[in-house]
Amino acid sequence: MQHPPFIVFTDLDGTLLDHASYGWDPARPALEGLARHAIPVILASSKTGPEIAALRARMGLSRWPAIVENGAGLLPAETPAPALGPDYQRLRALLEDLPAELRAPFRGFGDLGPDGVAEDAGLSPEGAAMACRRSFSEPGLWDGDAGSEAAFIAALAERGVTARRGGRYLTLSFGGTKADRMAEIAAQYDAPRMVALGDAPNDREMLETADLGFIIGNPHGTGLPPLPGEATGQIRRSTKMGPEGWNEMIQPLLSNLTET
Incomplete structure (x- = not known):
């Protein structure tokens, strides 16, 4: 296994991908520079393995592993994700074993199906189908008080299931965060320096775990409050938005490599 000078871990929507267009063209110069130095770029997202695999291939990043389903699992390099992995099937089985009054208000992606997910999340039929091909976690809507x-979360916790509230969905898994997976991947490369980029509160753990974290501007999101690492320079903010900000923050790192 090669030993790169650092590894890049990056969020997608609003960070490497433009908020509106989902394009990454402004970040291409930095991505190409990282490729020239064989520096791993690890995509880290709430997206499923099939979603990440397709995007990773389009971006030319299939040689690297990825963090999927918000850290609930990993997608190995050069590997498409299996549909309905064993962890997901076990999650669904545990759900069905709950008392009916606890289970009824939760409508997971497995209950909604691709058509329901497309309608609720505003995805294309193809995108909704990939979002439903889950391996590690189950997002869903909560219709109760x-x-x-x-009580639902407590009952699941007794069965080893973690529930995390996002902006819209309550997501169930057997644990694991983006930050947990960062250490797991870094160990594969002899633990070099970790660089992380993100734009939202759910990226905070990843940014604070990294040796160097970059908060990418996204005027459309909730944003991150001032973080302790900003006082020491361990965390920095871009002046540009989305993929332009991504390029802005990575280019100086590449310049330092060229100079040395």
Whole structure:
């Protein structure tokens, strides 16, 4: 296994991908520079393995592993994700074993199906189908009150299931975060320096775990409050937005490699 000078871990939507167009053209110069130095670029997203595999191939990043389903699992390099992995099947089985009154208010992607996910999330039929091909976690809508949600989460916790609330969905998994997976991947490359880029609160753990974290501007998102690492320079903010900001923050790292 080669030993790169650093590894790049990056969020997608609003970070490497433009918020509106989902394009990454402004980041191409930095991506090409990283490729010339054989520096791994690890995509880290809530997207499923099939979604990441397709995007990773279009971006020319299939030689590297990826973090999928918000850190619930990994997608190995050069590998398409299996549909309905064993962890996902076990999650669904645990759901069905819950008392009916606890289970009823939760409508997971497995309950909604591709048509329901397309309608709720505004995805294309193809995109919704890939979002439903899950291996590690189950997002869903909660239609009950806060008290019944707490009881639902507690019952799942007794069965080893973690529930994390996102902007719209309550996501169930057997644990694992983007930050957990960063260490796992870094160990494959003899633990070089880790660089992370993200734009939203759910990227905070990843940014703070990295040796150097970059907060990418995204005027459309919730944004991140000032973080302790900013006072020491461990975390920095871009002045540009999305993939332009991504390029802005990576280029100086590449210049340092050229100079040395």
